[in-house]
Every structure is written in C-alpha cells, then in structure tokens.
Amino acid sequence: LRYTGVPGMSSIAGGCLELAREAGGGELDVHFGTRIKEMRPKLSGTSVCAWELLDKDGNHLGEYDWVVVSGATPALARWRAGFKEEPPVFAAAHASGSELLQGLIARLDRPLDYGQTHVVMLAWDLKKDRTVAKCFESLPFDVAQVTNDEALAKVSVQSMGPDYAVVALHSTGAFAQKHKKVMGSGSYVSVSNNVAGTVEG
Structure with a gap:
C-alpha cells in the first residue's frame, strides 16, 4: 500500500493533524x-x-x-x-x-549501490532577464553526455516553470573520488555539524 500526498507529501501529515483535531474535539498540542x-x-x-x-x-x-x-x-x-x-x-x-x-x-540500511558525482547547479531568474532563456532555447539538447573530459560527465538544461532557467553540471566519477571530502555548505553533514562546508579535496 502506497500513499501519495496532494499537492505534496506534507499533505498526509496535515491530514493526520486534522483527523487528530477532530477526534480530540479541536484540541491538539503541536x-x-x-x-x-x-x-x-x-x-x-x-x-x-x-x-x-x-x-x-x-x-x-x-x-x-x-x-x-x-x-x-x-x-x-x-x-x-x-x-x-x-x-x-x-x-x-x-x-x-x-x-x-x-x-x-x-x-x-543496506549499503547503496551508486555512482559518485559532484553536481553544480546554476539558476537564473527570468523575471529579471530572459536573455538566458533565449540562449537555452537555441541549444540542440536538454541533456548532453560529455566524453573525454576528466571533470565533466553530463550537462542538463531544464526549465523550472516560467520564472527560472536551470543548468546542472555533473562531474565524472573520477573527479568525485578525487574530491570526495568536499561538502556543500547546505549538506546534511555540514548543517548537522554546524560547519560551513569545504572546498578542500
């Protein structure tokens, strides 16, 4: 049995809270x-x-x-x-x-089988300038697999609705292995340990 929240999974939690309020006569400590x-x-x-x-x-x-x-x-x-x-x-x-x-x-909690990669995302606010969108529209691809490059493996171009344009750059596995100690400032490990992240490989 699988539940899907509409419009998001948080709706399931919201529904549980509403049911609890109804069962408790409107009283619920949150x-x-x-x-x-x-x-x-x-x-x-x-x-x-x-x-x-x-x-x-x-x-x-x-x-x-x-x-x-x-x-x-x-x-x-x-x-x-x-x-x-x-x-x-x-x-x-x-x-x-x-x-x-x-x-x-x-x-x-079994070990996951995955390929390591570093990802860099670039986003443009198209409400301010649509020049980038016009450049993206002229590209002959949405996803490009890069060959014979030590650092870059894939480039994906996507639209996040009418207001944003996004490019994601995916590194090769070799590049990620070489710099596997790098952490993003907003990553789980950085946030939970209250550190700023690092670019040291």
Missing part, C-alpha cells in the same frame, strides 16, 4: 522545532504498549500509542555521523526486542 533523541518502548511482557518520547536534552515529552516517523534517516547508520549518537529508530527497535522491526531496519 510542537515544531523539537528534535526527538529517544523513543523508549514501554513493554507489557514482550509487547510494546506505548512509546515514551524524549527530546535532545532528555526531557519527557509524553507517552503515545503510535509514533509515525516521516523519514528514514533516524533509522540509518549515517545518523551517527551527523549527530554523534545512535539513530533513535534503530535504538528503539533494539530496545523493543522486536525482531520484525529490527529486520525491517536492517533491510532499509
């Missing part, structure tokens, strides 16, 4: 900007009867019948690189003793 550090299972025998949530400072946030996690990262090993602590969903699965939950996370 907290944003709170990082959950631990989901502690409350056991009755071998069954989980509730989940206690604690924030990053260890403060008790209540006990709940259900916990919905919107992303996979809190279950994955790379969480440790960003927050220097155990992934909360991973830790909760082991604390619960549930072989089913532990097995699901093990399948989710």
Whole structure:
C-alpha cells in the first residue's frame, strides 16, 4: 500500500493533524522545532504498549500509542555521523526486542549501490532577464553526455516553470573520488555539524 500526498507529501501529515483535531474535539498540542533523541518502548511482557518520547536534552515529552516517523534517516547508520549518537529508530527497535522491526531496519540500511558525482547547479531568474532563456532555447539538447573530459560527465538544461532557467553540471566519477571530502555548505553533514562546508579535496 502506497500513499501519495496532494499537492505534496506534507499533505498526509496535515491530514493526520486534522483527523487528530477532530477526534480530540479541536484540541491538539503541536510542537515544531523539537528534535526527538529517544523513543523508549514501554513493554507489557514482550509487547510494546506505548512509546515514551524524549527530546535532545532528555526531557519527557509524553507517552503515545503510535509514533509515525516521516523519514528514514533516524533509522540509518549515517545518523551517527551527523549527530554523534545512535539513530533513535534503530535504538528503539533494539530496545523493543522486536525482531520484525529490527529486520525491517536492517533491510532499509543496506549499503547503496551508486555512482559518485559532484553536481553544480546554476539558476537564473527570468523575471529579471530572459536573455538566458533565449540562449537555452537555441541549444540542440536538454541533456548532453560529455566524453573525454576528466571533470565533466553530463550537462542538463531544464526549465523550472516560467520564472527560472536551470543548468546542472555533473562531474565524472573520477573527479568525485578525487574530491570526495568536499561538502556543500547546505549538506546534511555540514548543517548537522554546524560547519560551513569545504572546498578542500
């Protein structure tokens, strides 16, 4: 069973909140900007009867019948690189003793098979100047595979609606391997560690 939110996946979360408000007679406490550090299972025998949530400072946030996690990262090993602590969903699965939950996370956290690349994106605001758009329209391609270049592997030209024009440059795998320590200033690792990123290879 797969759910798709319209117009976006955030609509599913919004729908859950609305249903909760209706069920609670319009009363629902909503907290944003709170990082959950631990989901502690409350056991009755071998069954989980509730989940206690604690924030990053260890403060008790209540006990709940259900916990919905919107992303996979809190279950994955790379969480440790960003927050220097155990992934909360991973830790909760082991604390619960549930072989089913532990097995699901093990399948989710398998090494990914992917080709390394660095991507540079350039965007132009066409509301200010449409000269770039005219140049793009004259190009004989939307995507070009580059051969015999040590750094550049692919160039893609795309329109982000009527207001923007975008070019994405994809590096070769060899270039990415040579500079694999480079981090973007807005990347997960940079943001979670409060660093500015680096261009040092």
